[in-house]
Amino acid sequence: MSLKFAPPQADAIPLHVIGQDALDDWTGQQPKHVAHWVASAGFTAGLGSTLLVPGKNGKIDMALAGYGTAKTRARGRFHLAAVATSLPEGNYHLEGLDPERASEEALGWLLSGYAFDRYRDQSPAKARLVAPKGVDATRLEVIAAGEALTRDLINTPTADLGPAELESACAELAGKQGAEIEVIRGGALLKRNFPMVHTVGRAAEQAPRLIDMRWGTSGPKLTLVGKGVCFDTGGLNLKPGSSMALMKKDMGGAATVLGLAHMIMALGMPVQLRVLIPAVENAVSGNAFRPGDILTARNGLTVEINNTDAEGRLVLADALAYGAEGAPDLMISMATLTGAARVAVGPDLAPYFTDDAAMVTALESAAAQVADPVWRLPFHVPYEAMIEPGIADLDNAPKGGFAGSITAALFLRRFTGNTPYTHFDIYGWNPTAAPARPKGGVGMGARALLAALPEVLGL
Incomplete structure (x- = not known):
């Protein structure tokens, strides 16, 4: 699996990116034998289509990549990643691509080389791209590596990625980037006042833990918190089998912040980075927490448990x-x-919550630039009453089924004090294969955040 650009080479095969409305003009400028070859092959430059053009010696002289129309391109992203998977092995350099799309397409090409091959040989794209002029090749390779880390973690089943293995992945990342790491496990969680992390994870074979990674000694303080539920049975409110099938991905928040943390550290962003991951498995046993229990959180708020699956x-x-x-x-x-977030926006959008206007402006702009779509949902204050059960300060699972993503975000905000706060309720899974995004685990929102953070933090 290679997520690197090919070195610039004189013998790299030119890959001409051609839109449907530009095909006639392009062929009109080519030698007759090329124009005849294109016509006889029936190449129409449809989005994602390819054509190899041989030279007089029978070797590939050039390749053509169909770029469709503005309408067809608007319905997706990373279009050249589809081309990469259909080209034969070799090195290619792009010709005719709009420079404004070069970074997106180059990253997509890199990601087409990803495959989750821990358990079975896979066949990622083997065509390698020479970095287009004007793109930051190093940055894109770092981003691709961070995304690959996120995907690998989500795709790994819980038998091989429980809380202990997630801790090991954090330690490995910390070691590579020179970060410090502290882990609070098992009964020490109670001594250090993390009662809800302990309560949720105490029924599992692997002890619950709080992973705390720190990097950087100067600059603004940035704290990333990722949900690390390595498997979620639903607890005593047991999920049905159909709902449990993908619960290895319930640590997708942790996987995504680790991918983002890799990007931040590898690129040397001038921040004081902290990553907090509560790593647990929500299991069923005699000491599992129960519906009706009332827990006291670290900040002193009491929480009534109306559903152990929340x-x-x-x-x-x-x-x-x-x-x-x-x-x-x-x-x-x-x-x-x-x-509820999936019902609201589907699997392709990363919904987020914030009251920070500067964050909204920066994030929306960045998301469009880096092809990492996000969608803002509201911290709707009138819904605060829905998470207040009366018997305790908070209800972890309000009845009624309305506004589930919003009430969950409001619940989380109660624990952030006066800290500027943004919350992402992501899916972390691509249900249908698409260019640069095979079926399986996927990062959401990390690239948009990486691009937005310098503006938000005043770097």
Whole structure:
């Protein structure tokens, strides 16, 4: 699996990117034998189509990549990644691509080389791209590596990626980037006042833990909090089998913040980075927490448990309260938190919540630039009453089924104090293969955040 650009080479095959409306003009400028070859092959430059053009010696002289129309391109992204998967092995350099799309297409090409091959040989694209002129090749390679880390973690089943293995992945990343890491495990969680992390994870064979990674000694303080529920049975409110099948991905928030953390550290962003991951498995045993229990969180708020399947917000609450104690300039949480978010925006958009107008402006602009779509949902204050059960300060699973993603976000915000806060309720899974995004685990929102953070933090 190669997520690197090919070195510039004189013998790289030219790959001409041609839109349907430009095909006639392009062929009219070619030698007759090329124009005849294109016509006889029936090449129409449809989006994602390819054509190899031989030279007089029978070797590939050039390749053509169909770029469709503006209308067809608007319905997707990373279009040249589809081309990469259909070209034979070799090195290619782009000709005729709009420079404004070069970074997106180059990243997509890199990501077409990703395959999750831990358990079975796979066949990622083997065509390698010479970095187009004007793109930051090093940055794109770092981003691709961060995305690959996120995908690998999400795709790995819980038998091989429980809380202990997630801790190991954090330690490995910290070692590579020179970060410090502290892990609080098992009974020490109670001694250090992380009661809800302990309660959610205590029924599992692997002890629950709070992973705390720090990097950087100067600049604004940025804290990332990722939900690390390595498997979610639903607890005593057991999920049906159909709902449990993908629960290995319930640590997708942790995987995504680790991918983002890799990008930040590898690129040397001048921030004081902190990553907090409550890593647990929500299992079923005699000591599992129960519906009707009332828990006291790290910040002293009491929480009535009306559904043990709403556990992600519980472990995040302790981690957010801990993060807020460090007075960061910005705190961001990422979590595969609610099915309501999927119903609202589907699997391709990363919904987020914030009251920071500067964050909204920067994030929306960045998301469009880097082809990482996001969608803002509201911290709708009138819904606060829905998460207040009366018997305790908060309800972890309000009845009624309305506004589930919003009420979950409001719940989390209760643990952030006065810290500037943004929350992402992501899916972390691509249900249907698409260019540069095979079926399986996928990062959402990380690239948009990476591009937006310098503006938000005043770097």
